[in-house]
Amino acid sequence: MLFQIVHVPIDPSLLQRQLANEEAGACVTFEGWVRRHNDGHAVQALEYEAYEELANKEGLKILEEACEKFGILNVIAVHRVGLLRLGETAVWVSVTAAHRDAAFAGCRYVIDEIKARVPIWKKEHYESGSTEWINCAKP
Amino acid sequence: MLFQIVHVPIDPSLLQRQLANEEAGACVTFEGWVRRHNDGHAVQALEYEAYEELANKEGLKILEEACEKFGILNVIAVHRVGLLRLGETAVWVSVTAAHRDAAFAGCRYVIDEIKARVPIWKKEHYESGSTEWINCAKP
Amino acid sequence: MKLHLTYFAILREQRGATEETVETDAPTARDLYDELKLRHRFSLPAERVRVAINGDFSDWSTELEDGQRVSFIPPVAGG
Amino acid sequence: MKLHLTYFAILREQRGATEETVETDAPTARDLYDELKLRHRFSLPAERVRVAINGDFSDWSTELEDGQRVSFIPPVAGG
Numbered sequence: 001m002l003f004q005i006v007h008v009p010i011d012p013s014l015l016q017r018q019l020a021n022e023e024a025g026a027c028v029t030f031e032g033w034v035r036r037h038n039d040g041h042a043v044q045a046l047e048y049e050a051y052e053e054l055a056n057k058e059g060l061k062i063l064e065e066a067c068e069k070f071g072i073l074n075v076i077a078v079h080r081v082g083l084l085r086l087g088e089t090a091v092w093v094s095v096t097a098a099h100r101d102a103a104f105a106g107c108r109y110v111i112d113e114i115k116a117r118v119p120i121w122k123k124e125h126y127e128s129g130s131t132e133w134i135n136c137a138k139p
Numbered sequence: 140m141l142f143q144i145v146h147v148p149i150d151p152s153l154l155q156r157q158l159a160n161e162e163a164g165a166c167v168t169f170e171g172w173v174r175r176h177n178d179g180h181a182v183q184a185l186e187y188e189a190y191e192e193l194a195n196k197e198g199l200k201i202l203e204e205a206c207e208k209f210g211i212l213n214v215i216a217v218h219r220v221g222l223l224r225l226g227e228t229a230v231w232v233s234v235t236a237a238h239r240d241a242a243f244a245g246c247r248y249v250i251d252e253i254k255a256r257v258p259i260w261k262k263e264h265y266e267s268g269s270t271e272w273i274n275c276a277k278p
Numbered sequence: 279m280k281l282h283l284t285y286f287a288i289l290r291e292q293r294g295a296t297e298e299t300v301e302t303d304a305p306t307a308r309d310l311y312d313e314l315k316l317r318h319r320f321s322l323p324a325e326r327v328r329v330a331i332n333g334d335f336s337d338w339s340t341e342l343e344d345g346q347r348v349s350f351i352p353p354v355a356g357g
Numbered sequence: 358m359k360l361h362l363t364y365f366a367i368l369r370e371q372r373g374a375t376e377e378t379v380e381t382d383a384p385t386a387r388d389l390y391d392e393l394k395l396r397h398r399f400s401l402p403a404e405r406v407r408v409a410i411n412g413d414f415s416d417w418s419t420e421l422e423d424g425q426r427v428s429f430i431p432p433v434a435g436g
Contacts, residue, residue, distance in 0.1 A: 013152055022225050025174040028167065028246075030239065032436045035164040037237075048435070051365050051428060053412045079435055086161050091436050098176075100169065100250065107167075108243055111436060119409075120435030121366035133367040135432035136401065171357045187356070190286050190349060192333045218356055230357050250357060258330075259356030260287035272288040274353035275322065 001067065002076045003059030005050045005120075010078050010089045024073050024096035026103040030111045032091040034084050042127040048081040048090060051119040055079070062113040070106040072097040077110055079120055140206065141215045142198030144189050144259075149217050149228045163212050163235035165242040169250045171230040173223050181266040187220040187229060190258040194218070201252040209245040211236040216249055218259055229261075279303075279344035281310070287352050289327075293318050307331065308338035311350060326353055358382075358423035360389070366431050368406075372397050386410065387417035390429060405432055 002018070012029070019027060034046050063075050077093045084090055093110045097103040114120075122134045141157070151168070158166060173185050202214050212235045219229055232249045236242040253259075261273045284297045293314075304310035307329040314320065328351040329336050335351075342348070363376045372393075383389035386408040393399065407430040408415050414430075421427070 012155075016151075020226055022175040024172055025177075027170040027172060029170075030243075031166040031168075032239075033163055033166060033235075035237065036161040038164075049366050049369075050435075051363070051409070051430065054409050054414070054428070054430075057413070087159055096172075098174065100171075100247075104169075104243065104247055108239075111239065115433070115436040117433065118435050119365070119430050119433055121431060122434040123366070133370075133431070134434040136367045136405075136434075188287050188290075189356075190284070190330070190351065193330050193335070193349070193351075196334070254354070254357040256354065257356050258286065258351050258354055260352060261355040262287070272291075272352070273355040275288040275355075 001060070001063045001074060003056060003063055004078045005052050005055055006078055006080050007082050008080075010080055010092045012092060015076050015078060015092065016094055019074050019076060019094055019096045021073055021096055023098060025098050026100040027094060027096045028100070028103040028107040029092070029094040030107050031089050032111070034086050034088050034090060036086055038124060041124065043086070043124050044127050045086070045125040046084045046090065047123040047125065048079070048084065049121045049123075050079070050081045055118050055120055058118050059114065062110055062117065065113070066095070066106045066110050069109065070097070070102045072102050072106040075106060075110060077114060079114065079118070081120070140199070140202045140213060142195060142202055143217045144191050144194055145217055145219050146221050147219075149219055149231045151231060154215055154217060154231065155233055158213050158215060158233055158235045160212055160235055162237060164237050165239040166233060166235045167239070167242040167246040168231070168233040169246050170228050171250070173225050173227050173229060175225055177263060180263065182225070182263050183266050184225070184264040185223045185229065186262040186264065187218070187223065188260045188262070189218065189220045194257050194259055197257050198253065201249055201256065204252070205234070205245045205248050208248065209236070209241045211241050211245040214245060214249060216253060218253065218257070220259070279342065281342060282345075282347045284347065284349045286349065288322065289320060289350055289352055292320050305341060306338065307336060307340050307342060307348065310342060310348065311338075322352055327351060358421065360421060360424075361426045363426065363428045365428065367401065368399060368429055368431055371399050384420060385417065386415060386419050386421060386427065389421060389427065401431055406430060
C-alpha cells in the first residue's frame with residue numbers, strides 16, 4: 001500500500017511492477033489526464049498544489065479503507081503536483097485483487113475519495129491568459 | 140478502436156500511447172493476470188486458444204457497443220493466446236473518456252462482454268499434473 | 279453435401295483433430311452436431327455449445343448448404 | 358497566544374504569503390478564520406473551508422492553544 005505526492009512525471013510501468021502478486025487475477029488502473037476542455041474553457045496547463053503532510057495521512061487512510069471495504073490485495077495511488085501540460089497524468093491509482101469486482105470497486109472508491117478529501121488544489125490556466133482555482137469561485 | 144488477439148506478451152505502454160487524446164480526462168485500464176489459485180487448485184500455467192476470425196469480429200462489435208452506450212472516446216482490447224505463466228497478462232482493456240464515470244463503465248462493460256461472448260478458451264494446468272478446460276466440465 | 283469443420287478447445291481434443299471435411303445429410307446445424315456428438319463421444323450437450331457458419335455465429339436451426347465452414351463453440355472462458 | 362499559520366492555493370494568493378506567525382486572542386479556529394477573513398478579505402466563507410491543526414483535520418470549534426500550527430483548507434480539487 002503506497003500513497004505518494006510527487007513533483008515529477010508519473011512512471012506507470014515502474015509503479016505497477018510493485019503490484020505483481022501471484023494471487024492477483026485482476027488489476028484495475030485509473031489515470032487522470034490533463035484535458036484541453038473543461039466547462040467550455042480552453043485549458044493550456046494545470047497547476048496542482050498539496051498540503052503534503054496532511055495529504056499523505058488522508059491518502060493512506062483512504063487506501064486502508066479500500067482494503068478493508070473491498071478485500072483488495074494491494075493499491076498504489078500517486079498524485080503529481082506542480083505545473084502540468086495537456087495530456088500529462090495528474091493522478092494514477094492501481095488496485096489488485098483476486099477478482100475484477102473488487103479491483104473495479106476499490107479503484108473507483110480510491111479516486112472518488114481522493115478527489116473529495118485529500119488536500120490538493122488545482123488552478124486552471126486558460127488560453128485566454130486568465131486562471132481559476134477550481135471549486136473556489138464565489139458561491 | 141482496436142481489438143486484437145496476440146501470440147506474444149502484451150506491452151501496455153506501447154498500447155496506451157495510442158490512446159493519447161487531448162480531450163480525454165480519464166483512462167481506465169483492466170488487466171487480467173494469471174493467478175496461482177483458482178477454485179482451490181494450484182495453477183502452474185494457462186493455455187488460451189481462440190477462434191481468431193470470429194473472436195476479432197465479436198470483439199470489435201463489443202467495442203462499438205461500448206462507444207455507443209457510454210460515450211467513451213476510444214478503447215483498445217487485447218487478448219493473448221498460447222501458454223501463459225503465473226503473473227503474465229492474459230487480457231488488457233483500456234478506455235478513455237472525458238470523465239471517469241464513462242471510462243469505468245465502458246471498461247467494465249468490455250471485459251464482461253469479452254468473457255461472456257468472445258470465442259476464447261482457457262485450459263488450466265495444475266501443479267498436480269492434471270488439466271481442465273474451464274466452463275466445460277460435465278454439467 | 280460436403281462441409282468443412284473446425285474444432286476448438288475441448289471439442290478439438292475429443293475429436294483429435296483441428297479440422298476435417300465431412301459428407302453429411304444433416305439438414306440443420308443441430309442435426310450435424312448430434313451426429314458428430316454420437317460419432318466422437320463429445321461430452322458437451324448442444325445446449326452448452328454454439329455454432330458458427332462461415333465465420334459468424336448462427337442458429338442451430340439454420341439449414342446447412344454444401345461447402346459451408348462450420349465450427350462448434352464450446353463455452354467460452356476468455357479473460 | 359502565538360500561532361503558526363500556513364496558507365494554500367486561493368488563500369495563499371489572497372494572503373500574499375505561504376506562512377506567517379500571528380498573535381491572536383481568538384478562542385476557537387472558527388474565530389481565528391473570521392478574524393483573518395476580515396483582515397485579508399478572503400473570498401471563501403468558513404462554511405466552504407476546513408481547518409487542520411498540527412497536521413490533522415480538526416473541528417472549527419476546537420479551542421486554540423499557544424504554539425499550534427493552523428492551516429485553512431479551501432475546497433479541494435485533486436484528480
